[in-house]
Amino acid sequence: MTCAARHVTAIVLENVPLAERTFRIRLAAPQVAATMRPGQFLMLRLPGRTDPLLGRPFALYDTVLNDAGECVALDVVYLVLGKMTRPLSELQAGDAIEVLGPLGNGFLPIPPAKSVWMIAGGIGQTPFLATTRWLRGTRGYAGDAPRQLAEQVEFFYGVRSASFAAGVADFAAAGATVSLASDDGSIGHHGRVTELLPNDRRPDAILTCGPEPMLKAVARWALERGIPCQVSLETPMACGVGICFSCVTKVQLPQSGWDYKRVCVEGPIFSADSLFWET
Template sequence: MTPPPADACDAHPLSAAHYADRAAFEQAEILENVEIARGTYRTRVAAPEVVGRIFPGQFLMVRLAGQNDPLLGRPFAMYDVVRDASGAAVALDFVWVVGGKLTTALASRQPGDTVEIWGPLGNGFALEAPLDHAIFVAGGIGQTPFLALGKELLGKAGYGRDAARAARVTLCYGVRTSDLLAGESDFRSAGIDLCVASDDGSIGHHGLVTDLLTQTLDEAAAGEKLQVVCCGPEPMMEAVAGLCATRDAACLVSLETPMACGVGVCFSCVARVVDEDGEWDYKRTCVDGPVFDAKRIVW
């Protein structure tokens, strides 16, 4: 399925820069569904239409095929792209935590089962090149969009676009306890420096992930071009945004505002965002985001 031209999408009365008319819908076969941390799963699906268009920071909506409970899909960030021997993108991974009805049911799905997906959705990450150091800050399940982005910045994966490059990528990753740390080997294998904080001290730094960010920023050399990118619980993102503001460090946040439709129709995922005129307005996270300049968010 070929997406409509940009001008056709922009003519829509509710258009946004990343309106969902450009998404594809697929019945996707599950290839793998494995637990990678306590209550945290990595699901791999064969999705040639979606995977050929998606890039880091975008997301997809997932619905259980053949079921109407739950009726609506749920949003999942793209974790990684799987390529065949020729380098062609053939499947994608998304990582998630068991919580509600859909994820509880999804945990029991086996290879060969089918899910309905539509995407890519959202604006994704667009970083300015070149960077000396990209610093990711994640809390909870907020690490999920950063593996693909880190690979792209380090030149280890491409997504059919001109992308920024970074000499170094660091992930500051905060968890409640050690058995919730998900994807550690994936990040290290990609060449991403991993710094971990835990609330209970069971792994890494005993304290807040913002402590790790402070230390990383303190260690930056004078004149280095830095970019902080953050995803996780809103209080953590607000704290990161405030810290970056005091250091005059560029910061992007990927909001985790709950979404009901993912396509900009229901207006359930609005966030207060400052416009160019200095006044704030409600923006839909699913089509105007989920990635925003941290300075523009009204927390």
């Protein structure tokens, strides 16, 4: 069950670099953190600014617990690109920021599995730390008790170069087996992340997030082998709550043809076989 979104003003606890132009910001927003699930997102807005006027969507990296096991904060990882993320990277501990969340549907429950693969490209790794802990059963989210869903979690992560590989140690510490690929060969496999996928074995499920060409390739790979695949879309958004319809994506209809669904409300997670992939 998805909890209602809350609009709160959060205090920045820390804002630290993880990789080239990549930061992790920790926000004291316990009411939001306690209701978030892996795969959901937040809208963040810098108070007192009109450019950008609207908030921007950011995936949950993970929630933060105190010694009593209570959610006290949440982490977001972001890449510095434009008008929102540049000033976001300049925030210091004690600064305030507006938070709206949780938003979206989050990753859909999967039957207990022997093996789950998570496949990410670029900044698409951000939803997968909380997801790893959820699958491994080391953390519960949104009030649910921890429950192991996968015996093994493998994380395939592609970046343009070694300097952009963010949070690799976090994923390994959370219990994922990490395999890396880079466009320039400076870390891991020299080539696309999809070239890392073994052909001699199959997972029970695949979760993926990243650039659209990578998502298409992963979805095709999974569908050809009959493997359930959930896709987390990185569609640009404006309102984040389904009012403006600026983030629609094409989905297949049961009989034939296609229709639009809002990524911010009906997504951002979709089954790969429900999406209408442009050729």
